[in-house]
Structures are given as structure tokens and as C-alpha cells.
Amino acid sequence: MRAFWxxxxxxxxxxxxxxxxxxxxxxxxxxxxxxxxxxxxxIAHYVDTRIGPLADALGPxxxxxxxxxxxxxxxxxxxxxxxxxxGCLISCVLAEVAGANDTFRLxxxxxxxxxxxxxxxxxxxxxxxxxxxxxxxxxGMLAAVARGIMLxxxxxxxxxxxxxxxxxAVRASLRDLT
Amino acid sequence: MRAFWxxxxxxxxxxxxxxxxxxxxxxxxxxxxxxxxxxxxxIAHYVDTRIGPLADALGPxxxxxxxxxxxxxxxxxxxxxxxxxxGCLISCVLAEVAGANDTFRLxxxxxxxxxxxxxxxxxxxxxxxxxxxxxxxxxGMLAAVARGIMLxxxxxxxxxxxxxxxxxAVRASLRDLT
DNA sequence: ATAAATACAGAACGTTTGTTCTGTATATTG
DNA sequence: CAATATACAGAACAAACGTTCTGTATTTAT
Numbered sequence: 001m002r003a004f005w006x007x008x009x010x011x012x013x014x015x016x017x018x019x020x021x022x023x024x025x026x027x028x029x030x031x032x033x034x035x036x037x038x039x040x041x042x043i044a045h046y047v048d049t050r051i052g053p054l055a056d057a058l059g060p061x062x063x064x065x066x067x068x069x070x071x072x073x074x075x076x077x078x079x080x081x082x083x084x085x086x087g088c089l090i091s092c093v094l095a096e097v098a099g100a101n102d103t104f105r106l107x108x109x110x111x112x113x114x115x116x117x118x119x120x121x122x123x124x125x126x127x128x129x130x131x132x133x134x135x136x137x138x139x140g141m142l143a144a145v146a147r148g149i150m151l152x153x154x155x156x157x158x159x160x161x162x163x164x165x166x167x168x169a170v171r172a173s174l175r176d177l178t
Numbered sequence: 179m180r181a182f183w184x185x186x187x188x189x190x191x192x193x194x195x196x197x198x199x200x201x202x203x204x205x206x207x208x209x210x211x212x213x214x215x216x217x218x219x220x221i222a223h224y225v226d227t228r229i230g231p232l233a234d235a236l237g238p239x240x241x242x243x244x245x246x247x248x249x250x251x252x253x254x255x256x257x258x259x260x261x262x263x264x265g266c267l268i269s270c271v272l273a274e275v276a277g278a279n280d281t282f283r284l285x286x287x288x289x290x291x292x293x294x295x296x297x298x299x300x301x302x303x304x305x306x307x308x309x310x311x312x313x314x315x316x317x318g319m320l321a322a323v324a325r326g327i328m329l330x331x332x333x334x335x336x337x338x339x340x341x342x343x344x345x346x347a348v349r350a351s352l353r354d355l356t
Numbered sequence: 357a358t359a360a361a362t363a364c365a366g367a368a369c370g371t372t373t374g375t376t377c378t379g380t381a382t383a384t385t386g
Numbered sequence: 387c388a389a390t391a392t393a394c395a396g397a398a399c400a401a402a403c404g405t406t407c408t409g410t411a412t413t414t415a416t
Contacts, residue, residue, distance in 0.1 A: 145323055
């Protein structure tokens, strides 16, 4: 997972992946069927271990504002926490290979949709069902900000600057609700 | 440019690039020095022909709201206009290879910063200099939304849904200004 | 027209790629 | 303990990679 994350899909060679996982080539092909299968397994592991906590921060635990802020704290931490793996495996790596590979494009769509659903669900909990705002569009907007933050981290942006962006997004989206 | 955009950096082979450009291999190496140089030239051409019009839409031409809306119309059009090249060459392709290549990471940072500067400049024009809002953070937030839209288009999202996200972002950011 | 320089098509280079195969060691099971 | 299956390390594979080279057209400039 970390090899794909740091270097990208094509640049991470089977040799390197074997060394990184401590896995013999034969077992890798036995267990995952090939590079594509290994990559999809890495994505699944990434979602379990990295995106999971991030979605959990949405709660509901506290106020809507507190939960959204906590979510973005996790986003920035994931994007900048390890200097060897800046950005997001899904937004920065899967998104590239999704251009020419239908399997990967569908996987990307599934993972993107899942996060938006999770954010929209938090809004459903917080707001009267008759609220004027389109909750799915609002969730999509916040997910877009999160992904933009991931991309910006890939270019080496400081966590402090990304935090500012996140705070603006949370405040603006809350004002949009009224 | 379109070959890199559609297939990604590594997947676009020199053979394919020669066929796509109608350029002999020797001339390609003569004029661009190699694959990296050709890719950087493709990025520059992309900025000139695709990002330029998008930045021009920011004006100032009309009201702040009208100019921001026009900007996002261009963003969505660029992201979804050609089904063979979904998303953004910079946000979807350059961002991946930036993980393992310092030249590309610096290039990514330069291009990202340039767009944020352009958006911030539009805010400087519209707002009293003493306004409470951090214009750079607000510009960074809108740039993040634009890049999130580019990513979402890479997964096959419909232009109609991306437009909704853009409208929410414009409205929320304007409310944040007061 | 003649000389110098550039442009070109394609073969050739050595690597590296993803994948499969071979033989041996290690577990597992009855 | 014996028989069978699994796991392993590394060789071997054809294919594709980025890059360089060779010889021949084509253009440019005097």
C-alpha cells in the first residue's frame, strides 16, 4: 500500500512491491492474481485503515461544526502525516490510472460515492428533512474540498495552510445551511 | 498532451506519443530531451490552452458572483468536455508522478500556486483591503473545490452533478465574505 | 548549383517490465 | 511416520520500455 501510495501505480514495480511486503513473487500472484489485484487489495486496506477513522470522525459525536472540523483535522493529518506518502492513495494514484482502465474507474467512483454518502448522512442527521439546502450537493462540495486538500498536500503544501482552507470550508458550508 | 491526459504519464509510451504528435522519435528527443521534457512541455501547453481561458473567466468582468460562476462553468466544461480525457492533466496526472519525482512535485506546486494567486487577486479587486476574511485561504478553498471537481470527473461523474457542487461552493464562499 | 545542416524513418541498444516456471524446503494431514 | 499439499527463492520468459544510433532524404544558404 505504501509503495503504491508513494510512487504511483506504474512506478511501483513488482520487485519493489515484493521487497516492501516481504512476499515472494509466487505468493503474490497466488494470492492476488497480479498487479491489478494487489493494487485493489491495497486500496481496500487503505480504506479500512486510513479512510475509516476519517469517516468515524464525522460521528455524530458533537455538534455538526465540531464533527466537520474533526473530519478535516483527520483529512489534513492523512494528507501530510507521512512525508514519504503525501496526499491520498485514492485521489492521487487511483485517479490517474482510472483514466485508461475501466476497472479502476469504477473503483474510483465507488470509493468517491461512499465518502459523499457518509458526509450526506451526517447532514441528514443534523438537519430538518425539509431544509432548503441540497444535502448531497453540499456533501459533494465538502468532499471536493477534502480531495483538493489531498492534492495540494501532494505538491508539498504545509499542514498549517491546509488547515486554514479546511476551516474556511467548514465555516462557509455552515453559513450556507441557514 | 492529450495522450498523457487520457492515459497517464507512464502508460503513455514514447511510441504512442510519436504517433499522437506525428513526430519522429529522433525529433522528439532533439526538441524535448526525453519523456520528462515532453511532459513538461505538454503541461505548459495545457496551461496555455486550457487553464488560461479558465483563469480569464475570473475577469473581473461582472460581479464577483458572476465571475466565480463563470470560472466554475469553465472548470466543469474542462473536466467533462471530452470523454476521452476526463479530469485535469495537472490534478490527475501530474499529481501522481509528483509523489516520486522532485521536478514534477515542484512543477505541481508552481501550477497550483499560480491558480490560487489568480483567484486571490480577484478577491483583492472585489473586497476592501481591510476585510476580515483571509483571502488567500478563501482562494485556496475555491481552488480545492475546482480540483475536487476535476477528480470527480475522472471517475465519470455527470457535468450536471458537478455544476451543483460548484454552485454550492460559490454561494457558500460569498456568504463567508460578509 | 553546390555545400552544410537539418529532418526523418526505422533498426538496434540494453533495461526493466509483469508474469510464469522449476526445483526444493516446509507444513499439514491421515 | 509417510504422503500430500503448500510455500518459497530465484531462474527464465517474452514483451515493452526509454533511449541512441545509422543511413538516407530534404531543406537551407551561399
